[in-house]
Amino acid sequence: MPIKRADKTPMPVREAQMRARDFLEVNEGYTKSHASFEAERCLRCQDPVCVGGCPVNVPIPDFIHAVAMGDMAGAARILRSANPLPAICGRVCPQESQCEADCSMTTRFTPVAIGHLERFVADWERTQPPAAGASLTRKEKIAVIGAGPSGLVCAGALARLGYPVTIYEALHAAGGVLRYGIPEFRLPKEVLDWEIGLLKTMGVEIVCNVIIGKTLTLDELFGKMGYAAVFIGTGAGLPQFLGIPGENLNGVMSANEFLTRINLMGAYDREKSDTPVRVGKRVAVIGAGNTAMDAVRTSLRMGAEKAMVVYRRSDKEMSARVEEYHHAQEEGVDFNWLTNPLEVVGNAEGWATGLKCQKMKLGEPDASGRARPIPIPGSEFVIPADNVILAIGTTPNPLLTRTTSGLLTNPKGCLVADEKTGLTSKPLVFAGGDAVTGAATVILAAGAGKRAAQAIHEALVERSREPVLAG
Amino acid sequence: MARIIETRRLTPVTKYFRIEAPLIASSARPGQFVMLRVREGGERIPITIADYDRQLGTITIVVQEVGATTRMVCALGTGDDILDVAGPLGGHIDIAPGGHVCGVGGGFGSAALLCLMREFTARGDRTTAILGARNKELLILADELRPLCTHLEICTDDGSAGFRGFVTQRLAQLIEGGAERRPDSVVAIGPMAMMRAIAETTRASKVKTLVSMDPLMVDGTGMCGGCRVTVAGKAKFACVDGPCFDAHEVDFDVAMRRNKAYVQEEKQALDRVACLERRESR
Ligand SMILES: Cc1cc2nc3c(=O)[nH]c(=O)nc-3n(C[C@H](O)[C@H](O)[C@H](O)COP(=O)(O)OP(=O)(O)OC[C@H]3O[C@@H](n4cnc5c(N)ncnc54)[C@H](O)[C@@H]3O)c2cc1C
Numbered sequence: 001m002p003i004k005r006a007d008k009t010p011m012p013v014r015e016a017q018m019r020a021r022d023f024l025e026v027n028e029g030y031t032k033s034h035a036s037f038e039a040e041r042c043l044r045c046q047d048p049v050c051v052g053g054c055p056v057n058v059p060i061p062d063f064i065h066a067v068a069m070g071d072m073a074g075a076a077r078i079l080r081s082a083n084p085l086p087a088i089c090g091r092v093c094p095q096e097s098q099c100e101a102d103c104s105m106t107t108r109f110t111p112v113a114i115g116h117l118e119r120f121v122a123d124w125e126r127t128q129p130p131a132a133g134a135s136l137t138r139k140e141k142i143a144v145i146g147a148g149p150s151g152l153v154c155a156g157a158l159a160r161l162g163y164p165v166t167i168y169e170a171l172h173a174a175g176g177v178l179r180y181g182i183p184e185f186r187l188p189k190e191v192l193d194w195e196i197g198l199l200k201t202m203g204v205e206i207v208c209n210v211i212i213g214k215t216l217t218l219d220e221l222f223g224k225m226g227y228a229a230v231f232i233g234t235g236a237g238l239p240q241f242l243g244i245p246g247e248n249l250n251g252v253m254s255a256n257e258f259l260t261r262i263n264l265m266g267a268y269d270r271e272k273s274d275t276p277v278r279v280g281k282r283v284a285v286i287g288a289g290n291t292a293m294d295a296v297r298t299s300l301r302m303g304a305e306k307a308m309v310v311y312r313r314s315d316k317e318m319s320a321r322v323e324e325y326h327h328a329q330e331e332g333v334d335f336n337w338l339t340n341p342l343e344v345v346g347n348a349e350g351w352a353t354g355l356k357c358q359k360m361k362l363g364e365p366d367a368s369g370r371a372r373p374i375p376i377p378g379s380e381f382v383i384p385a386d387n388v389i390l391a392i393g394t395t396p397n398p399l400l401t402r403t404t405s406g407l408l409t410n411p412k413g414c415l416v417a418d419e420k421t422g423l424t425s426k427p428l429v430f431a432g433g434d435a436v437t438g439a440a441t442v443i444l445a446a447g448a449g450k451r452a453a454q455a456i457h458e459a460l461v462e463r464s465r466e467p468v469l470a471g
Numbered sequence: 472m473a474r475i476i477e478t479r480r481l482t483p484v485t486k487y488f489r490i491e492a493p494l495i496a497s498s499a500r501p502g503q504f505v506m507l508r509v510r511e512g513g514e515r516i517p518i519t520i521a522d523y524d525r526q527l528g529t530i531t532i533v534v535q536e537v538g539a540t541t542r543m544v545c546a547l548g549t550g551d552d553i554l555d556v557a558g559p560l561g562g563h564i565d566i567a568p569g570g571h572v573c574g575v576g577g578g579f580g581s582a583a584l585l586c587l588m589r590e591f592t593a594r595g596d597r598t599t600a601i602l603g604a605r606n607k608e609l610l611i612l613a614d615e616l617r618p619l620c621t622h623l624e625i626c627t628d629d630g631s632a633g634f635r636g637f638v639t640q641r642l643a644q645l646i647e648g649g650a651e652r653r654p655d656s657v658v659a660i661g662p663m664a665m666m667r668a669i670a671e672t673t674r675a676s677k678v679k680t681l682v683s684m685d686p687l688m689v690d691g692t693g694m695c696g697g698c699r700v701t702v703a704g705k706a707k708f709a710c711v712d713g714p715c716f717d718a719h720e721v722d723f724d725v726a727m728r729r730n731k732a733y734v735q736e737e738k739q740a741l742d743r744v745a746c747l748e749r750r751e752s753r
């Protein structure tokens with residue numbers, strides 16, 4: 001198939017029928033020739049809008065130019081200078097609303113495939129021997145709470161600055177949402193494990209099974225444990241429920257529960273894993289974000305015959321990455337737009353049998369600027385379903401804030417932190433990622449972790465300069 | 472990783488473990504639990520912290536074999552390691568000091584009374600522990616509990632030890648027994664059916680009653696919502712909002728039904744473990 005330079009070089013994907021039944025990665029990645037062809041499309045704009053669209057301002061034309069020149073090591077170095085998790089972001093960033101949104105190529109053609117190229121470079125990097133570990137040059141110990149992207153990135157940046165860093169993670173494995181939420185077919189665990197391995201070679205210590213706020217309090221990290229500064233990257237993992245009748249029937253669960261049973265606990269492989277998950281013939285997933293797409297596509301892979309998305313707004317208001325939506329369509333997911341769930345109906349044994357819904361129509365824009373869905377009277381109907389999975393959002397986990405005094409949160413339970421530095425209401429306590437913003441994206445979390453590392457460094461350098469008062 | 476430093480069979484299906492877990496021991500309070508995992512690919516299961524010794528840095532747990540994972544735990548012995556132990560999780564039992572607290576334990580739930588009785592007696596409360604079992608052989612920890620509370624009551628269904636009858640009958644007698652014996656608050660820890668019966672026993676007299684709910688849990692940190700129980704008509708997460716709730720507000724029907732969600736899969740897992748054990752012993 002001849003590819004016109006005007007169009008984005010398509011990502012090679014595995015055939016939909018086949019991939020929808022296993023957990024292997026959907027996107028196969030560019031070959032070298034795909035990558036150099038695509039890299040040549042970049043106009044190397046004087047004033048690149050793409051860079052402004054990226055939350056961490058990756059020097060996009062520079063790394064793409066290096067790819068075009070065949071300088072992979074250079075490309076990797078440029079990429080990493082701005083984005084510590086390129087292999088992950090290349091795969092999961094919502095490029096269509098960030099770096100690729102206003103690419104100059106879009107005025108006439110399709111944007112440069114920045115994400116695909118980023119992934120290509122980072123995957124190449126993984127085939128190379130890892131860079132030498134960092135050396136400890138600072139004596140102040142730093143504690144990082146939570147091993148999600150924000151915590152991992154913050155720890156890595158601090159280690160590079162010479163600090164001894166310990167990450168405390170509540171679960172038995174590091175990665176946060178990248179481990180328990182985003183499925184293997186979108187983000188292979190091998191990619192995550194490589195990043196975590198890199199941190200370990202830099203001397204970062206990861207201690208699992210420690211819940212800060214329970215096992216140790218935040219104040220004890222300073223006192224008893226002797227840390228000089230703390231970064232909080234505890235995410236927004238608490239799932240929301242709708243509060244509709246029938247929500248406690250068996251077979252109804254949050255997307256977090258469904259995905260955790262499968263991704264973290266390995267329920268897709270009953271030979272190796274003791275954790276069960278029961279997936280019926282028909283699965284209805286409520287919501288239309290990345291989490292909903294992951295849940296609905298996972299249910300297909302777990303053997304569901306019919307996997308459905310139910311969303312009260314239309315496809316225009318959907319927040320999922322476009323690529324995931326297209327992949328879900330190809331895999332045969334059914335989309336019920338403008339459909340508002342009213343009640344989960346069940347049988348005498350207490351198992352869900354269906355989702356009672358109501359048709360909606362779009363009205364005037366609401367406070368969020370999105371068209372307000374209005375119920376159509378008399379349009380109630382039941383979608384038969386053995387499982388109902390809720391993917392309607394998450395909020396910050398209160399475990400830490402409930403047991404820490406002086407740590408301010410906003411009414412939504414998010415930590416109050418300075419936008420630039422991540423400094424919270426407590427001295428030498430910094431925070432970033434979903435714990436501060438509410439559920440957002442990997443790159444925003446990573447960016448916040450990186451900025452906080454710099455701010456922690458500056459605060460500690462500042463403190464070491466302060467004269468010690470005699471007396 | 473946590474090292475097991477002492478084990479003891481309490482009944483044919485329950486085992487006592489003391490494990491090295493200094494951080495958990497230093498912050499544990501009565502009513503909290505740990506999540507543990509025994510092998511790669513293993514399930515995370517919640518187990519109540521029965522007791523702790525802050526000086527020695529150890530915690531005590533009592534595990535009853537009901538399925539695959541609890542069976543694997545009970546196969547461990549002194550010197551073995553438990554792969555993952557995380558905690559203390561959940562809220563602690565919060566009762567204003569100075570009253571008469573009655574702890575009711577059934578099955579492995581009796582174990583949780585150890586630290587509860589010790590701490591409440593130590594702060595000056597009057598404490599009564601009621602232990603229940605089908606017969607004398609299945610009764611656990613009576614000797615350990617006796618010195619920890621003001622008053623120990625034993626109930627067996629067949630009368631082979633102590634009071635003949637259910638813990639609920641004995642509790643009802645105490646409540647009706649006048650100011651001297653009537654507890655100001657009751658904490659019931661044990662099988663769901665027992666906790667439900669206790670809730671009914673104290674409902675009319677309005678004695679403040681807490682029950683320690685044990686729904687199925689996955690993470691134990693508030694991330695999955697699988698542990699939700701209906702309390703006063705609202706969904707609560709047992710691992711962060713509980714596990715102890717006001718007994719008179721808990722919807723036991725929903726809770727009992729939800730605990731049966733995976734019966735089929737659990738049975739398959741148990742068969743698999745039993746099969747593995749047979750193969751190893753050959
Ligand atoms: C299913 C799903 C799909 C997604 N898809 C995308 C996508 O395609 N693209 C994208 O950009 N974003 C996506 N997101 C969002 C993205 O994953 C998050 O924004 C990001 O992971 C947030 O990172 P974080 O470091 O703030 O927190 P998290 O990733 O949530 O990690 C927090 C970590 O802290 C631990 N923790 C919490 N409390 C404590 C405590 N008290 N003590 C110790 N440890 C603690 C948790 O166990 C967890 O490991 C998705 C989210 C989900 C749920």
Ligand SMILES: Cc1cc2nc3c(=O)[nH]c(=O)nc-3n(C[C@H](O)[C@H](O)[C@H](O)COP(=O)(O)OP(=O)(O)OC[C@H]3O[C@@H](n4cnc5c(N)ncnc54)[C@H](O)[C@@H]3O)c2cc1C
Pocket residue numbers: 504514516517518519520532533534535536537538539540541542579684685686687688714730731733734737738740741
């Ligand atoms: C907060 C909390 C504290 C607990 N404390 C203890 C404890 O101190 N000692 C102890 O032995 N057990 C305790 N449990 C129960 C324990 O977690 C379960 O017995 C265990 O998860 C069963 O795992 P399994 O794989 O062995 O059995 P499974 O195969 O998972 O289950 C076998 C059968 O056991 C029953 N069962 C499963 N889970 C539970 C549960 N959560 N509660 C009651 N019955 C269940 C069901 O009937 C099920 O069909 C506690 C549970 C909770 C939520």
Ligand code: SF4
Pocket residue numbers: 053054055056057058060083089090093094095098099100114115118443
């Ligand atoms: S980090 Fe994300 S937004 Fe930035 S360039 Fe890479 S893919 Fe685009």
Ligand code: SF4
Pocket residue numbers: 041042043044045048049050051060061102103104105112114
């Ligand atoms: S805007 Fe598009 S064409 Fe211009 S430098 Fe960025 S990627 Fe290249």
Ligand code: FES
Pocket residue numbers: 687688689690691692693694695696697698699708709710711
């Ligand atoms: S066990 Fe997952 S939220 Fe409680």
